Amino acid sequence: MKKMLPILALAGLLLLTVSATIYPTSNSELTSNFTFGNPEIASINQLTFGHEGILFLGDSKNATVYAVDLGDTKSEASEAEIDIKGFDTKVASALGTTVDKIEISDMAVHPITKTPYFAVSTMDGTPILMRLKGETLENVPLDQINFSEMALSDAVDKDAKDGRERPLRVWAISDLKYHDGKVLVSGLSNKEFGSTFRSIPFPFSDTQDYASLEIYHAAHGQYETQSPIKTFDVITMDGKDYLMASYTCTPLVLFPMDELKNGVHTKGRTVAELGSGNSPLDIISYEKEGKTYFLMSNTNRPVMKIDHKDIANTKESMTEPVEEWAVATGVEYVSLPMVNILQMDNQGNDKVVYLQRTSSGDMVLQSRSTERM
Amino acid sequence: MEYTGNPDVLGIYMKGEIATAVLGTFDASAAKILFTPAVPFTPGQDYEVREAGQKLSDFSIPAKTVALAPKIMGIYPAQDSVPENLLKIYVHFSQPMQYVGSALDFIKVYNTTEDKEESIFLALETELWNRRHDRLTLWLDPGRIKTDLIPNRELGLPLKEGNAYTITIDRKWKTAAGQELTETYRKQWIVTAPDTRKPDVENWKLDAPSSNSMKPLTIHFDEALDHELAQESIGIYGLDGKPIPGKRKLNKWGSTLHFTPSKSWKKGNYEIVVDPKLEDFAGNSLHRLFDENLGNSTRTNEDKSDYRIKFKIAAE
Structure with missing residues (x-):
């Protein structure tokens, strides 16, 4: 007689795995200092x-x-x-x-x-x-x-030198x-x-380089160093890379990547403020018909689609208050009919995968061609 | 239904779940088949063992009982009155709290003066917990505190001077072990004028003990300071530059720090060294105001790496 399935070993409540050992890739140059084990x-x-x-x-x-x-x-x-x-x-x-x-x-x-x-x-x-x-x-x-x-x-471990118990x-x-x-x-x-x-x-x-980033709040002619960055992406304009960062207090700020050097204090330019009650969740870039766009998902607004060119066009001024764009509208954007996007990433060159909370409360994972964006 | 002996079509499912089996490993190498789930089974949950969709057996994981009911140990600032430009609060719990969901789902703020619920805290995807996950930092929306930013223009300051607020923390908030808080917790605030001054070490007052004692050095701040930063930003040094080991105890109001040395004080000169990152309730640090118009900036000491106060231990 075939035996009944014994009671499964419920005691073995360890975090173990379903899949087999992961084998190293051929990226030998990148992974040559990797070690195998439990991090x-x-x-x-x-x-x-x-x-x-x-x-x-x-x-x-x-x-x-x-x-x-x-x-x-x-x-x-x-x-x-x-x-x-x-x-x-x-x-x-x-x-x-x-x-x-x-x-x-x-x-x-x-x-x-x-x-x-x-x-x-x-x-x-x-x-x-x-x-x-x-x-x-x-x-x-x-x-x-x-x-x-x-x-x-x-960078500087001040607390460590006086022998105090240092909180992790x-x-x-x-x-x-x-x-x-x-x-x-x-x-x-x-x-x-x-x-x-x-x-x-x-x-x-x-x-590792610690860049100190200062943003210029064009709206009130004031610099601000300390505000935390919530999300960022690297965008390329005219062959130059820029860090585009969104801050907890709503500005979107551009920093030239080649100026982000260790210990150097870099001033960034606010290209837009996003308005109250909203903050960006994810920023990704994609190309379509020879143009580069970036998509930004938000807590309280639909996904915004922005042409890189429109950002490039606002780069004249780094420090002067420029009333035209230093407001909620700022850089021009198109709202896509995509709301409550929780996570978003590129899938290859022509698709975007996103996790969305629908109006009925369901959480869906979908992919969409950038042709339709 | 009996097991047919093919582990490839075996599966563990949550009771009532049809499509998705529980992830884990089957080890059929011994006489018994051993299943190890990818994460521990959930206490209080019912599961079924199925082969090709047919139920073979079921089992339940007993609910966990925890002896000590979880509590809120404190909310800082502990004061009943806070400045209009209050920047952050800390909530201390007696046990590590749940790692899922958003803290703001459990925290409500009610303006009792204007009789309406208010949303004053900044929502963050990565919440600001300590490593043990029993202390939460919440920021009042900084974009509303900074003068003339759009959130500030549209919505005004998160708190209004003269208004009274009730912070309610829902007992449905669970610990990491899944146990609800003992009770719903409430704290009242009266909002006073904004704090537009930086803390100034020049105005701190010291009570220094005499030598050959282990009595604490007491530092009275010129204003109440951040509950966490005040405990870690202040060091005591001998004039030889060596740190004096000892214990720091901040009073609950954040206004007085007691430093008790590990060894008796020796007669001589000492220094209190303060990290400029130290902030008051409004996020004004030793270096700079949180909200400052650069036109009349008070930022003068940006390069200063610390602030020092000399004091003397006299012979007993």
């Missing part, structure tokens, strides 16, 4: 990919950025549109729990395989990395991975992007009102 990631607040498919995870609790070699490099070039209803419920079910006990903190799409990856947290803060293959969610193990790490330590620094990592060999990180302190912006060369070595 003991404590939280995942931000995810972003390098163009080579290296995944960067921002861990606020450990105040550390991890680079992970996922071994997920085979291009599958799936052309299938994503359209999954009840996505949060699906994630919860896959974790054996209910939707009120999980949080999807971030999403990033693998640039080569086009696979969406999700940072998920449970009630007790267990960080989980998941990916969507077809319609199936997979757990990506974080305890046996090929990785390197970079601690977001303070937590940096609430508000955004994380990879651009041209550098990992860019914006972080907020949970104590003083301030922020740091770091530019970390990758592969990680011992160096």
Whole structure:
């Protein structure tokens, strides 16, 4: 007689994995200083990919950025549109729990395989990395991975020198992007009102640059150094790279990337203010018909589509109050019929994947061609 | 229904869930099949074991009982009156709180003078918790506090001088272990005039003990200071530049710091060294005001890395 299934071993409540060991990729130059093991990631607040498919995870609790070699490099070039209803419920079910006990903190799409990856947290803060293959969610193990790490330590460790018990620094990592060999990180302190912006060369070595960014509030002719950056992207105009940052107190500010150097105080130019009660969630760029646009999702407004050219046209003045654009309208934008977008990322050159809370309260994961944007 | 012996079609499901199986690993190498979920099973949840969609068995995870009910230990500033330009508050909990959802879902602010609910705090995707997840920092919307920014022009300051407010923290807020708070917590505020002065160490008053004692050095600030920063921004040094080890205790109002040395005070000269990042309730640091018109700026010491106060320990 075939035996009944024995009671499953419920005691083994360890965070283990479903998939096999991750094999190193061929990115040997990028991953040559990686080690294999358990990085003991404590939280995942931000995810972003390098163009080579290296995944960067921002861990606020450990105040550390991890680079992970996922071994997920085979291009599958799936052309299938994503359209999954009840996505949060699906994630919860896959974790054996209910939707009120999980949080999807971030999403990033693998640039080569086009696979969406999700940072998920449970009630007790267990960080989980998941990916969507077809319609199936997979757990990506974080305890046996090929990785390197970079601690977001303070440049000057004042507290350490007088022997005081120094509380472990937590940096609430508000955004994380990879651009041209550098990992860019914006972080907020949970104590003083301030922020740091770091530019970390990758592969990680011992160096990281602390740029001090000052923004000019054109609306009232005033400089402001300390306001924290909520989200940012790197945009290219006339062959020059700019950091475009959105601040907690609503301005959108441009900084020339080549001026962001260690210890150098850089003044940025406000290109728009977004108005009260709203803050940007994600900023991404895409190209269509030879033009570059960027999309910005917001807490209280639809997704805004902005032509890079319109920003380029406002670059005359860095420091003078310019009434025409220093108001809520600022740079011209088009509101797309996309509201309550919680997460958004490019999927290849011609698609955008987004997580949306619909008016009925459902959370859907969908992809959309940039042709329709 | 009996198990047919094919682990490939086995699955663990939440009770009532049809499509998505629980992620985890099956180990069929031994006589028993061992399933390890990707994250621990949820206390109080029912599960089913299915093979090719057919239920084989079910099991439940017992709900967790925690001996100590979670509480709010304090809200800072602890004062009943706060300045109109208050920048941030801290909420201390007795246990680590839940890592899901938004803190602002559990915190309501009611303007009792104008009889309406107000939204005064800044919503952040990455909330500002400490590492243990038992202390939350909330900012009052900085865009509304800074003069002439659009949120300030459209909505005005988050708090209005002369108005009274009630902060309510819902007991439905759960701990990381899933237990609700013991009770709904309320705190009243009367809003006073804005604080438009920087803290000034020149105006701090000291009570210095005499030598050969372990009595605390008491520092009376010129105004109440940030509850967390006041505990970590102030160091005591001998004139040789060496730090004096000891314990700091801030009073609940943030107005007085007691420093008790680990060893008896020795007669001589000392220095209090203060990090300029130290802020008052309105986010005015030692260097600069939070909201400042550059036309008449008081930013004079931007390059100063610390502020120093000399004091003397006299012979007993």
